Each structure stands twice: as structure tokens, then as C-alpha cells.
Amino acid sequence: MESFISTGLINSEWSSVFAVGIGGAIGFVLESSGFSSSRKVAGTFYGYDFTSLRVFLMAGITSLIGLLYMDFFGWIDFFSFNIPDTYIWPTLLGSIFMGVGFVASGFCPGTSILSAAIGKLDGWIFIGSTMVGIFLFTILFPLLEPIYNAGNLGAITITDVLGLSSYVYAFIVTLIVIALFYLATLIRRRKTTVKY
Amino acid sequence: MNLFFEEKKHVYWNPYFGGFLLGIIILSAVYISGRSIGAGEAMKDTVVASIDMVAPHYTENSNFAAGQKDAEKSPMNSWIVFQVIGVFAGAFFSGILNNRVKVRLQKFPKISSKTRITWVIIGGLLFGIGSQFARGCISSSTFSGFIVLSLGGIISMVTVFVTAIIAAYFFRKLWV
Amino acid sequence: MKRSYYILSIVFVGIAFGLLFLPQYKVKQGINPEILLQQLNDPTRIIGIDEVAERMITKDPTLLLVDVRLSWDFEDFSLPGAIHIPLTEIVFAANEGNLTHPHKDIVFYSNGDITANQARAIALQHGVTNSYVLEGGLNNWFTSIIMATPPTETATEVEYEQYMFRRSVAVYFGMAIPNKAKGSATTKKELVPLVKANDKKESIEEEGC
Numbered sequence: 338m339e340s341f342i343s344t345g346l347i348n349s350e351w352s353s354v355f356a357v358g359i360g361g362a363i364g365f366v367l368e369s370s371g372f373s374s375s376r377k378v379a380g381t382f383y384g385y386d387f388t389s390l391r392v393f394l395m396a397g398i399t400s401l402i403g404l405l406y407m408d409f410f411g412w413i414d415f416f417s418f419n420i421p422d423t424y425i426w427p428t429l430l431g432s433i434f435m436g437v438g439f440v441a442s443g444f445c446p447g448t449s450i451l452s453a454a455i456g457k458l459d460g461w462i463f464i465g466s467t468m469v470g471i472f473l474f475t476i477l478f479p480l481l482e483p484i485y486n487a488g489n490l491g492a493i494t495i496t497d498v499l500g501l502s503s504y505v506y507a508f509i510v511t512l513i514v515i516a517l518f519y520l521a522t523l524i525r526r527r528k529t530t531v532k533y
Numbered sequence: 534m535n536l537f538f539e540e541k542k543h544v545y546w547n548p549y550f551g552g553f554l555l556g557i558i559i560l561s562a563v564y565i566s567g568r569s570i571g572a573g574e575a576m577k578d579t580v581v582a583s584i585d586m587v588a589p590h591y592t593e594n595s596n597f598a599a600g601q602k603d604a605e606k607s608p609m610n611s612w613i614v615f616q617v618i619g620v621f622a623g624a625f626f627s628g629i630l631n632n633r634v635k636v637r638l639q640k641f642p643k644i645s646s647k648t649r650i651t652w653v654i655i656g657g658l659l660f661g662i663g664s665q666f667a668r669g670c671i672s673s674s675t676f677s678g679f680i681v682l683s684l685g686g687i688i689s690m691v692t693v694f695v696t697a698i699i700a701a702y703f704f705r706k707l708w709v
Numbered sequence: 710m711k712r713s714y715y716i717l718s719i720v721f722v723g724i725a726f727g728l729l730f731l732p733q734y735k736v737k738q739g740i741n742p743e744i745l746l747q748q749l750n751d752p753t754r755i756i757g758i759d760e761v762a763e764r765m766i767t768k769d770p771t772l773l774l775v776d777v778r779l780s781w782d783f784e785d786f787s788l789p790g791a792i793h794i795p796l797t798e799i800v801f802a803a804n805e806g807n808l809t810h811p812h813k814d815i816v817f818y819s820n821g822d823i824t825a826n827q828a829r830a831i832a833l834q835h836g837v838t839n840s841y842v843l844e845g846g847l848n849n850w851f852t853s854i855i856m857a858t859p860p861t862e863t864a865t866e867v868e869y870e871q872y873m874f875r876r877s878v879a880v881y882f883g884m885a886i887p888n889k890a891k892g893s894a895t896t897k898k899e900l901v902p903l904v905k906a907n908d909k910k911e912s913i914e915e916e917g918c
Contacts, residue, residue, distance in 0.1 A: 353615040355565055356613075356615035356616040356619060357615050357616070357618055357619035357622070358619060359558065359561070359562045359565070359616060359619060360615065360616035360617060360618060360619020360620040360621075360622075360623065361619040361620070361622050361623035361626070362558045362619075362623060363555065363558055363562075363616075363619070363620055363623065364619060364620035364621060364622065364623025364624035364625075364626075364627070365623035365624065365626055365627045366546075366551050366554050366555050366558065366623075367551070367555065367620075367624065368623065368624035368627035368628055368633075369545060369546045369551060369627045369631070370545055370546050370548055370551030370552070370555075371545035371546075371548075373624060373628065373633070374639065375639055376639065376641065376708065377545075379701075379708045380708075381697075382697050382698055382700075382701035382708075383701060383705065383708055383709045385709070387548075388545065388548045389548075391548035391549060391552060392548045392549075392551045392552040392555060393552065393675060394552065395548065395549050395551075395552025395553055395555075395556065396552045396553070396555035396556040396559060397556070397675060397679035397680075398556070398679075399552065399553050399555075399556025399557065399559075399560075400556040400559040400560050400563075400679065400680055401679050401680060403556060403557070403560045404560065404563065404680060407560065407564070412564065413563065413564060420681050420682075420683050421668060421669075421681075421683050421685060421686070422685070423683065423684045423685035423688070424668065424685065425685075425688070427666040427667065427668070428666070428667045428668070428685050428688050428689050428692070429688065429692055430663075430666050430667075431662070431663040431664065431665065431666025431667030431668075431689070432663065432667050432674075432688070432689045432690075432692035432693045432696065433663070433692060433696045434659045434660070434662055434663025434666065434667075435659065435660055435663035435664060435667065435670065435671065435689075435693050435696075436692065436693045436694070436695070436696025436697040436699075436700055437656075437659055437696060437697075437700045438655070438656040438657070438658075438659030438660040438663060439656070439660070439671070439693060439696075439697045439700075440656075440697045440700040440701050440704045440707075440708075441652045441653075441655050441656035441659065441700070441704060441707070442652060442653045442655070442656025442657060442660070443653075443656075443708070444653070444656065444657075444660075445660065445670055445671040445672065446660060446664065446670045446671075446672070447620070447670070447671070447672045449657075450617060450620050450621055450624065451620070451624040452639070453621070454620075454621045454622075454624035454625040454628060455624060455625065455628035455633050455634045455635070456628075456634050456635050456636040456637065457636075457637060457638065457639050458636065458637065458638045459638050459639055459640070459649060459650070459653045462650060462653045462654060462657070463653050463654075463656065463657045463660075464657070465657070466653065466654040466655075466656075466657025466658050466661065467657040467658075467660050467661040467664075468661065469657070469658060469661060470657060470658040470659065470660060470661015470662045470663075470665075471661040471662075471664075471665060472661075473658070473661065473662060474661060474662045474665040474666075475665075481666075484666070485665075485666065490684065490685075492683075493683075493684045494681070494682040494683055494684060495678075495682045495683070495684050495687050496682050497684070498684055503682060506682065510679075518549075
């Protein structure tokens with residue numbers, strides 16, 4: 338992917354400044370939307386608060402549609418993105434781990450940083466234990482390597498699998514996401530505002 | 534300032550507005566840097582960097598750590614670590630503005646602090662291991678699933694969500 | 710409140726629906742100018758005549774020589790195995806994919822002027838990345854290989870080897886012009902042991918003579 342930084346139009350020393358700037362914007366928006374609260378995030382799975390689902394899906398369709406239009410106008414090259422290889426078995430295994438961990442703690446690494454930033458101790462504990470988990474993985478890597486590299490399907494995309502053009506795919510995803518938004522309002526429990 | 538925000542202490546933005554803004558930020562991040570978002574990678578970089586600091590020979594011998602370690606520069610210099618520093622600062626700023634900064638342990642009122650801490654630690658360990666297997670945590674798989682349309686990202690996103698809904702039943706005492 | 714959500718979702722669906730009607734072609738941007746400039750000035754684009762000659766003799770299948778001169782020049786003299794695409798037709802050849810050989814090194818050459826570089830620049834803009842330019846073109850080939858001058862007596866062994874190699878190449882392709890140097894007794898005496906070092910080359914030399 339060619340961008341300002343990789344082509345050298347922005348000096349590489351400035352890239353870290355941009356990184357902090359973009360990170361700051363993301364942090365501000367996510368915190369203001371309520372991602373710093375583990376109870377709010379966990380609410381998605383118990384039907385009392387769908388904020389995190391809404392924010393993420395909304396960001397997803399906005400950026401997907403936006404990127405396709407930007408690609409059409411030639412500002413970026415959508416098809417030059419580095420598509421990560423799909424390793425089917427470790428992805429499934431790891432995602433199951435993450436799904437359980439998500440409900441057990443109410444955090445994902447991103448939201449734990451938000452929580453930690455506004456002084457929540459559980460956020461700090463989560464960051465620490467995640468790092469311990471990564472450390473354990475690194476130590477046990479020789480044992481886990483066969484699983485880690487199992488089932489490489491190569492750099493395939495969902496549009497390859499479905500045989501759709503990315504424009505059609507984006508349209509279908511938008512419809513699904515809006516249906517999900519509507520579904521979320523239907524099944525949200527009529528609870529009084531929870532104080533997090 | 535506090536006077537102004539006092540009323541809105543627990544009022545968050547409209548989720549659709551927040552999501553739209555986040556989408557715009559992701560677009561500009563892609564336009565400027567061509568990189569994804571994801572905090573898991575930053576934590577991994579930090580772990581690799583700290584292993585490197587404590588035991589330099591270990592990262593050279595371990596395939597995994599060596600593979601993650603950029604040969605030329607310290608992992609601490611990578612874009613994603615700076616981005617996480619930014620996320621931290623941005624969240625703190627937002628917390629200050631909305632009067633939400635307070636040192637405390639957030640939990641469901643009916644569980645003890647000890648239970649909460651135990652499950653947070655277990656969740657963190659599972660996340661640490663799981664995010665390495667899946668080659669990215671939720672935010673990066675959402676990114677790669679939605680934006681580069683990677684099959685792995687979408688599988689990861691859906692699996693996390695389905696597993697979490699199933700697991701939610703077993704963990705219901707913790708939250709509701 | 711509720712009505713505004715309906716309006717918003719209709720707007721979003723509308724924008725996404727618009728994607729379906731985008732034409733499938735894109736605004737063609739071609740290669741980024743910065744990168745193009747960098748690749749145009751890449752010093753490794755120049756490929757030496759000795760390397761090309763060696764790969765021609767070993768019948769390296771990954772070598773594709775492209776003569777970009779005018780057709781009468783090509784008919785007059787060209788390198789064996791070269792294909793002829795004049796500079797004016799490079800753009801068509803590249804667009805039709807005739808230059809797209811991912812496993813081949815495409816070597817453009819002309820008479821040693823700028824034409825080969827121009828051809829490479831056009832090819833680069835049309836996605837041909839694995840292209841090279843023959844060092845000095847055919848003029849260099851002619852002076853260095855066909856008219857190879859024997860090194861002076863003080864020359865190093867490397868220079869002798871290079872001379873012998875070039876001489877052999879010229880003979881191998883039947884381009885050798887018997888030059889004055891062959892009559893020189895001193896050089897010939899010294900050349901013999903060098904030739905014997907490589908049996909194959911010796912036989913080539915004998916055939917040619």
C-alpha cells in the first residue's frame with residue numbers, strides 16, 4: 338500500500354507524530370462512545386447495551402464504503418492492501434479463546450487501554466495479564482508452532498470465496514449491518530439507564 | 534468546565550455518531566499511513582521489546598519473537614506503539630472532559646472485587662494467547678475483515694462474537 | 710428521534726447502493742511518480758554485456774532480449790534470439806501483455822542511445838517491472854565483443870580472461886572479425902594457456918579459426 342509515509346512524502350520522523358495523533362483521535366472517540374466501560378461492552382452479550390456493536394459496525398461500514406469510493410476516485414489503491422494470510426485452524430482456536438476471554442473480562446486489548454487511561458484498575462490488570470499471556474505464548478511457541486502454522490489458505494478475501502465484486506459485497510454488508518442495528522433496538526431490554 | 538459537564542457525567546455519545554467518526558478516522562489513518570488499528574500488536578511489540586531488554590539472547594533463539602522483532606529498529610519504535618500511546622492520551626483527555634477519570638475497580642455490584650480480578654486475569658491470559666493464535670485481536674481482525682475483506686478477519690470476527698454469546702450464558706453471574 | 714434514524718439508514722443504503730453503479734474501471738493513476746522516478750534511476754537496471762553474453766551462450770531461458778530499434782536496423786544486424794519491438798510499439802506490446810513474463814528478465818537494447826531507457830520507462834508505466842537495459846547497447850557490444858582489443862602486456866589476468874571470453878563469444882555467434890591482434894605473436898603465445906584452461910572454449914576457438 339502506497340501512502341504518504343511509505344513514499345516518503347511525509348518524513349518518517351513525522352510518522353510517529355501522526356501515529357500519536359491518529360491514536361489520540363481514536364482514543365477520544367472510543368472513550369466518548371463508552372468503550373472504556375467493560376460493563377457497557379459486555380452489555381452486547383446480555384442484551385442490555387448494544388453501544389459497542391453499533392459503534393464498531395458503523396465504523397466498519399463507513400470505512401468500507403469510504404475506502405471503495407476513495408479507491409474509485411484514485412486517492413488510494415484498495416487492491417494493493419496487504420491481505421494477511423488466512424490460517425484457518427489457529428484463527429478459529431484463537432478466536433474461541435478471545436471470545437471466552439472477552440466475556441470473562443469485558444475487555445479487548447483496545448478497550449482495556451481506554452479503561453486504564455481513565456484510571457480503572459481492572460484495565461491495568463487486564464493489560465498486565467494480556468502481556469503475560471503473550472509472554473507464555475512466546476515461551477511455548479516451539480510447542481505451539483504446528484498449530485500456529487496449520488491450515489494456511491493463503492491471502493484470500495471473502496470476495497474471492499463468495500465470488501462477488503467488492504462493491505456488491507459492500508452493499509450486502511451495509512444491508513446486513515442496518516438490519517442488525519434494527520434487530521438490536523428490538524431485543525434491547527427495556528431497562529432503566531444503567532450507571533456504569 | 535465541571536459545572537458544564539456535571540450533568541452529563543455518564544452520558545456517552547450517540548453510538549452511530551461515534552462509529553461514523555471512527556470510520557472517518559480509520560479512513561484518514563489509511564490514507565496517511567496505510568496501516569491498520571489494533572492494540573494487540575502494540576502489546577506484543579512491548580512484550581518482545583521487554584524480553585529483548587531482559588534477555589537479548591532469548592529473542593534471537595525464539596523463532597516467534599525473532600520473527601516479530603524488526604531487525605533494524607527497536608519494536609518500541611513501531612507505529613502501533615505510538616498509536617497506542619495516542620489512544621491512551623486521547624482517552625484520558627475525553628475522560629477528563631467528561632469527568633470520568635477516577636481510580637477505581639469497575640465491576641458488577643453483586644460480585645466481589647476478588648472475583649472480578651480473577652476473571653480479568655483469566656480473560657487477559659486467554660486474550661494474550663488467543664490473539665497470537667489468531668494473528669490479531671478483535672479490533673485488528675475487524676479492520677482486516679471489514680476493510681481488506683480478509684477471510685481470516687471475518688472468520689475471527691464472527692467466531693469471537695458467537696463464542697462470546699455462548700460463553701455469556703456461563704458467565705451471566707458476572708454481569709447481570 | 711426514530712424518524713431521523715430511518716432517514717440516516719436510507720442515506721447509508723443509498724450511498725452503498727451507489728457503489729453498485731460505479732463503473733468497473735477505475736481512474737487510472739498508473740505508477741506513483743516518486744516510485745517511477747526511483748525505478749527509472751535505479752542503477753541495477755543496467756545489465757552488463759558480459760552477463761548477457763554468458764546467459765545467451767548458456768541458453769538461459771529466463772533471458773528475453775528486446776530490440777527496440779527501427780525495423781531495418783533489426784534486419785541489418787541484431788543479437789541472436791532477440792525479439793523486435795520498435796520503441797513506437799512498446800506501449801501496445803506492454804498493454805497486450807506481450808512483455809509480461811514474471812519469470813523472465815527483459816533486456817531492452819538499442820544502439821547505445823537513450824531509446825532503450827525510454828522503452829524501459831514506457832514498459833514500467835505499464836506494469837513491466839523485471840526489465841533491464843543493456844549496458845552501452847549494440848555499439849558497446851560491437852566495440853567490446855566483436856572488435857575486442859587484446860589487452861596490453863601489463864594487463865592483469867582478469868583482463869585477459871575477459872578478453873578471451875569476449876573473443877569466444879564473438880566466435881561462438883559467428884560474429885568474429887579477424888582483427889589485427891591475431892597476427893601478433895606475443896599476445897597469441899600468452900593466449901594459448903588461458904584458452905586451454907577451459908576445454909569448451911578452446912574447441913569454440915578452434916572451430917572459429
